[in-house]
Amino acid sequence: MHMYPHNVWYVAALAREISATPLARRILGERLVLFRTASGNPVALADRCPHRQLPLSRGRVLGEHIQCGYHGAQFDAAGRCRLVPGQSEIPDHAAVRSCPVRERHGFIWIWMGDADLAAAADPAPICSFLDRGNWGTLDAYIHIACNYELINDNLADITHTEFVHPTTLGNESMRAARGELAPESSSIPRFEANLVDGGMNFRLSLTGTRPAPSFENAYRRVRGLKAGLALDFQLEFSFRAPAFWLFSPTAMKSGTPAAEGVSTSGLILITPEDRTSSHYFHKICQSYAPEVEAETRYWLDETCRAFDEDKVVLEAQQRNLECDAGDASAPVSFRGDWMGFQVRKLVRAMLAAESGQPRLLESGAAR
Ligand code: FES
Ligand SMILES: [Fe+2]
Numbered sequence: 001m002h003m004y005p006h007n008v009w010y011v012a013a014l015a016r017e018i019s020a021t022p023l024a025r026r027i028l029g030e031r032l033v034l035f036r037t038a039s040g041n042p043v044a045l046a047d048r049c050p051h052r053q054l055p056l057s058r059g060r061v062l063g064e065h066i067q068c069g070y071h072g073a074q075f076d077a078a079g080r081c082r083l084v085p086g087q088s089e090i091p092d093h094a095a096v097r098s099c100p101v102r103e104r105h106g107f108i109w110i111w112m113g114d115a116d117l118a119a120a121a122d123p124a125p126i127c128s129f130l131d132r133g134n135w136g137t138l139d140a141y142i143h144i145a146c147n148y149e150l151i152n153d154n155l156a157d158i159t160h161t162e163f164v165h166p167t168t169l170g171n172e173s174m175r176a177a178r179g180e181l182a183p184e185s186s187s188i189p190r191f192e193a194n195l196v197d198g199g200m201n202f203r204l205s206l207t208g209t210r211p212a213p214s215f216e217n218a219y220r221r222v223r224g225l226k227a228g229l230a231l232d233f234q235l236e237f238s239f240r241a242p243a244f245w246l247f248s249p250t251a252m253k254s255g256t257p258a259a260e261g262v263s264t265s266g267l268i269l270i271t272p273e274d275r276t277s278s279h280y281f282h283k284i285c286q287s288y289a290p291e292v293e294a295e296t297r298y299w300l301d302e303t304c305r306a307f308d309e310d311k312v313v314l315e316a317q318q319r320n321l322e323c324d325a326g327d328a329s330a331p332v333s334f335r336g337d338w339m340g341f342q343v344r345k346l347v348r349a350m351l352a353a354e355s356g357q358p359r360l361l362e363s364g365a366a367r
Contacts, residue, residue: 006113146318243270
């Protein structure tokens with residue numbers, strides 16, 4: 001079975017990362033060069049000149065071409081060699097792989113699988129909410145040295161937030177995701193999870209509680225909150241295989257509608273770099289004060305702090321998994337892991353659906 005699904009649009013880069021300066025990035029184990037031509041089009045080519053294998057990312061963009069930094073051969077956006085300095089004929093096989101790319105919602109999306117299937121697939125269904133309403137958005141990129149499925153486990157399990165993010169996104173109220181009352185909670189937690197085509201939707205509702213610090217502080221600042229007053233808290237998230245997440249938390253005064261609360265939406269879009277490392281793209285979106293950049297910046301800062309805390313945990317986990325590769329002992333499971341199991345099943349189903357395409361097979365196994 002493949003290590004990661006190929007026939008899906010992944011995020012290759014934040015749109016603002018791509019310019020006339022070539023960017024080297026590995027995606028699904030393949031070395032690519034990403035750049036923007038003079039006409040503004042993003043391009044993704046194999047990062048290896050077919051002449052003497054210098055990475056094309058060591059070259060420079062000239063108009064609609066990229067020029068190799070060794071002997072000056074030029075390649076167009078389709079990967080065809082268009083010019084060899086000092087000779088008029090161009091060898092037939094002088095070409096590099098070109099991957100389909102699209103620019104949408106502030107991301108550069110890339111298709112690493114069967115190119116014939118790319119046109120019919122939607123690059124960013126999980127981002128479609130951005131087409132409706134007015135949003136203030138900011139984005140960021142983190143490199144995390146762990147397998148992408150460890151990140152899925154992390155995002156599917158909000159019970160870790162109490163321990164990893166106690167100053168931002170977590171507190172004991174998140175124990176409700178295990179169906180357990182938090183010590184200070186005054187209500188029965190309600191949660192529901194529904195499998196949908198290619199993913200899962202989840203919703204957690206708490207009444208009369210103390211949301212985690214980032215949410216409580218935001219509500220206090222934006223709507224005003226008397227000390228000690230309880231809030232209602234609602235968390236919705238959507239997962240779409242293989243590794244796309246949309247989180248929408250809302251803090252509101254107890255008994256009032258969510259529209260009167262403070263709500264954000266956070267996209268987390270993971271692209272495997274290889275078996276043991278991942279690209280983590282995230283975008284924070286808020287519509288309660290879309291024109292106030294300080295509000296959007298607040299959420300970006302809070303989430304960046306929290307995700308850096310996740311990075312420390314995830315990379316330490318991966319290192320342990322690597323050095324215990326021969327240890328056959330089965331990991332212990334807790335009740336909070338059940339959503340992670342559902343997510344792994346959805347990814348397995350996607351991988352199984354692709355397993356009939358041997359030319360995409362890679363060696364090794366996902367952890
Ligand atoms: S290595 Fe690229 S032109 Fe020679
Ligand atoms: Fe986390």
